[in-house]
Amino acid sequence: MAQQPVELPDEPPAAVSAGVGIAVNRPGATAGSILQDAGTAMYAAKNRYAGAGHA
Secondary structure (H helix, E strand, C coil), rough: CCEEECCCCCCCEEEEEEECCCCCCCCCCCCCHHHHHHHHHHHHHHHHHHCCCCC
């Protein structure tokens, strides 16, 4: 997870974070199964990050 403050004119800074899920294309995998694997990886990483006290 990366986190960077965003400054907007006439507004207080806002914290923005982003996460990425990565999946490997296996023989016989469909586009849907690859997207599902990427989503699962992203949420697992997000939960590890939050579990480390970065919620």
